Amino acid sequence: MAQDIHVALAGNPNCGKTTLFNRITGQNGYVGNWPGVTVEKKEARLSSDKSVVVTDLPGIYSLSPYSPEERVSRDYLMGGEPDVVVNVVDATNLERNLYLTLQVVETGLPVVVALNMADLVEKSGDKIDADKLSRRLGVPVVAISALKGSGVDELISLARREAAKKAEVPAHRFDSAIEDVLDKIEQLVPATVPTSKRRYWAVKLFERDASACESLGLSDAAAAKVEALVAACEKDCDDDAESIITGERYALIAHMMDECVKRAPQRMSTSEKIDRVVTNRILGLPIFFAVMFAVYYLAISTFGTAATDWVNDNLFGEGFELFGTAMPSVPDVVTSWLEAVGASAMVTSLVVDGVVAGVGAVLGFIPQMVVLFVLLSFLEDCGYMARVAFVMDRVFRRFGLSGKSFIPMLVSTGCGVPGVLATKTIENEKDRRMTVMTTTFIPCGAKLPIIALLMGALVGTSDATWIAPLFYFLGVVAVIVSGIMLKKTKLFAGRPTPFVMELPSYHFPSIRSWALHVWERVSAYIKKAFTIIFASTVVVWFLSNFGTATWAGGTGAFGFLPAMEGVPEEFTDYSVLAMLGGAVAWIFAPLGFDSWQATAMSVTGLVAKENVVATAAQLLHLADATEADPSLWTAFAGMFATTGGIMAFGAFNLLCAPCFAAMGTIRVQMNSAKWTAVALGYECGFAWVVGLMINQFYLAATGVFSVWTVVAVAFAALIVFQLVRPMPKGAWEDAPAVAAPAA
Amino acid sequence: MGLADVVILAAIVAAVAAVVVRVRKKGVCADCSEAGTCAHKGHCPAHMDPAEVEERLSRGL
Numbered sequence: 001m002a003q004d005i006h007v008a009l010a011g012n013p014n015c016g017k018t019t020l021f022n023r024i025t026g027q028n029g030y031v032g033n034w035p036g037v038t039v040e041k042k043e044a045r046l047s048s049d050k051s052v053v054v055t056d057l058p059g060i061y062s063l064s065p066y067s068p069e070e071r072v073s074r075d076y077l078m079g080g081e082p083d084v085v086v087n088v089v090d091a092t093n094l095e096r097n098l099y100l101t102l103q104v105v106e107t108g109l110p111v112v113v114a115l116n117m118a119d120l121v122e123k124s125g126d127k128i129d130a131d132k133l134s135r136r137l138g139v140p141v142v143a144i145s146a147l148k149g150s151g152v153d154e155l156i157s158l159a160r161r162e163a164a165k166k167a168e169v170p171a172h173r174f175d176s177a178i179e180d181v182l183d184k185i186e187q188l189v190p191a192t193v194p195t196s197k198r199r200y201w202a203v204k205l206f207e208r209d210a211s212a213c214e215s216l217g218l219s220d221a222a223a224a225k226v227e228a229l230v231a232a233c234e235k236d237c238d239d240d241a242e243s244i245i246t247g248e249r250y251a252l253i254a255h256m257m258d259e260c261v262k263r264a265p266q267r268m269s270t271s272e273k274i275d276r277v278v279t280n281r282i283l284g285l286p287i288f289f290a291v292m293f294a295v296y297y298l299a300i301s302t303f304g305t306a307a308t309d310w311v312n313d314n315l316f317g318e319g320f321e322l323f324g325t326a327m328p329s330v331p332d333v334v335t336s337w338l339e340a341v342g343a344s345a346m347v348t349s350l351v352v353d354g355v356v357a358g359v360g361a362v363l364g365f366i367p368q369m370v371v372l373f374v375l376l377s378f379l380e381d382c383g384y385m386a387r388v389a390f391v392m393d394r395v396f397r398r399f400g401l402s403g404k405s406f407i408p409m410l411v412s413t414g415c416g417v418p419g420v421l422a423t424k425t426i427e428n429e430k431d432r433r434m435t436v437m438t439t440t441f442i443p444c445g446a447k448l449p450i451i452a453l454l455m456g457a458l459v460g461t462s463d464a465t466w467i468a469p470l471f472y473f474l475g476v477v478a479v480i481v482s483g484i485m486l487k488k489t490k491l492f493a494g495r496p497t498p499f500v501m502e503l504p505s506y507h508f509p510s511i512r513s514w515a516l517h518v519w520e521r522v523s524a525y526i527k528k529a530f531t532i533i534f535a536s537t538v539v540v541w542f543l544s545n546f547g548t549a550t551w552a553g554g555t556g557a558f559g560f561l562p563a564m565e566g567v568p569e570e571f572t573d574y575s576v577l578a579m580l581g582g583a584v585a586w587i588f589a590p591l592g593f594d595s596w597q598a599t600a601m602s603v604t605g606l607v608a609k610e611n612v613v614a615t616a617a618q619l620l621h622l623a624d625a626t627e628a629d630p631s632l633w634t635a636f637a638g639m640f641a642t643t644g645g646i647m648a649f650g651a652f653n654l655l656c657a658p659c660f661a662a663m664g665t666i667r668v669q670m671n672s673a674k675w676t677a678v679a680l681g682y683e684c685g686f687a688w689v690v691g692l693m694i695n696q697f698y699l700a701a702t703g704v705f706s707v708w709t710v711v712a713v714a715f716a717a718l719i720v721f722q723l724v725r726p727m728p729k730g731a732w733e734d735a736p737a738v739a740a741p742a743a
Numbered sequence: 744m745g746l747a748d749v750v751i752l753a754a755i756v757a758a759v760a761a762v763v764v765r766v767r768k769k770g771v772c773a774d775c776s777e778a779g780t781c782a783h784k785g786h787c788p789a790h791m792d793p794a795e796v797e798e799r800l801s802r803g804l
Contacts, residue, residue, distance in 0.1 A: 342745050342747045343747045343748055344744060531766075532766070534762065535762040
């Protein structure tokens with residue numbers, strides 16, 4: 001069998017590596033329109049040739065090991081694993097991308113440069129002479145469009161050809177004075193280092209790369225000679241070594257740009273025109289709020305609701321008509337079948353009231369989920385969400401936070417797990433921990449059913465368009481408020497990390513990528529309904545149907561409650577779940593929901609947030625099946641004494657600790673049991689305080705006061721104080737001054 | 744308890760057991776956008792420390 005060929009994809013963040021990776025491997029790796037989406041390498045085999053293994057490396061700006069991504073990429077490239085490196089270059093930003101290209105070429109590995117987004121360059125009127133650039137770099141250069149697939153076949157064939165070649169010494173040369181010094185340093189590099197890699201290490205030694213001496217095992221005498229050579233060069237050039245090499249690379253790039261690129265007369269592009277409005281200092285934030293309002297309104301209040309209502313009322317309700325033929329609902333079909341096979345009442349209840357009711361309630365929200373993700377994916381793929389990060393950076397920076405923290409939050413709108421993972425790109429440990437703690441406040445896809453349930457319970461059939469977006473903005477406000485408060489504490493004080501990101505040109509997403517994006521999320525939701533949610537509904541059914549006959553006249557025996565003699569209509573009140581929920585329900589009494597059912601929903605929601613709705617469907621179906629209006633909304637609303645209680649329940653469940661998967665990821669990211677406890681404790685505590693304030697202020701507005709009103713006012717005062725008090729003295733002294741943010 | 748009950752209960756128990764095995768194997772990341780790309784728990788970034796990733800990637804250096 002032929003030996004595998006290893007191809008590494010390297011390039012700047014957001015240059016389209018993952019799009020190319022997905023296209024050539026047939027994978028569905030997550031593609032985002034912001035940097036840091038690929039936080040570690042991904043590996044897959046080429047669709048057209050399984051002997052080619054493609055590795056998608058994290059996006060980096062240089063091979064200097066300053067950030068975790070740069071370290072990962074450099075170590076991988078220099079580890080000797082790839083047979084060829086495909087350097088993906090954003091051709092619309094060639095000058096900046098070439099800095100990494102020069103470094104990749106310097107590694108001495110076989111390299112092919114892929115000028116991605118060549119179609120956009122052509123559209124702008126600019127012209128890049130790929131042949132000339134290839135001669136200047138000494139490696140093949142091919143123009144491609146990863147999105148449209150043009151040039152990709154040629155790229156693969158070039159990569160295969162280069163992989164078969166032996167490594168070569170890089171062709172480009174710096175100023176002769178610098179080259180003289182590099183030649184001398186090369187002589188000092190141990191003889192075991194292959195010729196093709198000697199120049200790379202010589203440059204690294206010149207730059208005084210701390211890890212280079214160690215990696216090469218340079219003797220003290222050789223290291224001293226290198227230092228003497230570098231110091232002399234620094235004196236001659238009147239600059240430090242790193243800046244000398246940086247300057248030389250940029251000088252080379254400037255020459256290449258002059259020779260190889262013909263620019264069209266400068267004019268404002270459509271993207272720039274749109275950005276003048278969308279990222280406007282004053283309009284940027286209101287536009288973002290308006291866009292997200294529209295997204296949640298459309299997903300939950302209009303198209304999505306109509307479809308979800310149809311599913312709930314017909315498919316999982318009373319049946320429907322198809323071409324004039326009456327079709328039974330899923331529960332009816334299952335019940336009939338169970339009766340036909342002679343299943344007992346207990347098994348029928350387990351299947352119909354447990355599994356079908358629970359899983360069905362979650363599946364019922366799929367139409368809303370589809371609409372939400374169609375809209376969110378469009379905003380991500382067209383480039384708008386990258387602008388939001390830029391707009392939010394401006395807001396965050398004012399409060400001492402970094403816009404870099406907003407990237408994980410954007411990712412979290414899909415799922416908290418990759419959102420927490422995306423915090424890996426934040427170098428400042430305090431900022432990273434704070435982002436991990438707050439990123440799951442943003443409602444993920446799994447929380448959408450909770451929002452829809454709350455909306456149904458709060459407004460019923462009336463047209464209150466603001467309810468659903470309100471809960472999204474609650475998450476955004478929770479992030480900002482928490483960020484400001486935490487930043488003023490010793491644990492998180494510090495200068496914000498500078499945030500540099502490139503804004504991609506606006507473009508209409510490819511239908512394939514858009515559809516894949518939506519399918520990934522919706523299919524994951526369906527998969528979860530039939531796995532975690534299914535198992536949870538079985539457990540909840542057992543806990544809510546088995547219990548002790550402790551009612552007046554009961555025998556005190558433990559068993560299946562509905563089959564017991566003299567069982568009251570509300571038999572679930574005697575179940576194990578009622579006992580467990582009731583034991584901790586007092587915690588939520590000040591929040592306006594002290595019933596064991598609401599407590600059970602909140603607790604099962606910690607396994608997976610969809611469980612809140614699944615458990616509601618199971619418990620409320622059992623409790624209210626005889627009511628005139630059996631809809632889930634009505635039964636759910638009936639559990640609470642006031643609207644304040646419903647709002648508090650929603651706020652608590654949306655802001656408290658996330659699902660088990662996200663909690664596990666938080667544990668891994670924090671790499672500390674103490675910090676994990678701090679994060680989860682803060683989330684639950686903050687959610688409880690927000691719920692308390694909502695309920696108590698609602699009650700106060702209706703003339704009901706208690707000791708909890710005082711507690712809520714005290715918490716509100718504490719939060720306001722923490723928000724408005726100036727940053728403590730010396731809070732920013734732990735970090736060096738940073739440049740203004742760029743985008 | 745009739746035969747139908749035994750068969751249905753056995754099917755449900757088997758399905759729940761399959762979910763437990765799946766969770767042990769893959770983690771509970773079914774709703775993660777990485778779903779499907781991490782075939783084994785060991786490869787799932789949600790279960791991996793960044794230092795571990797670096798360690799794995801820098802092998803052979």
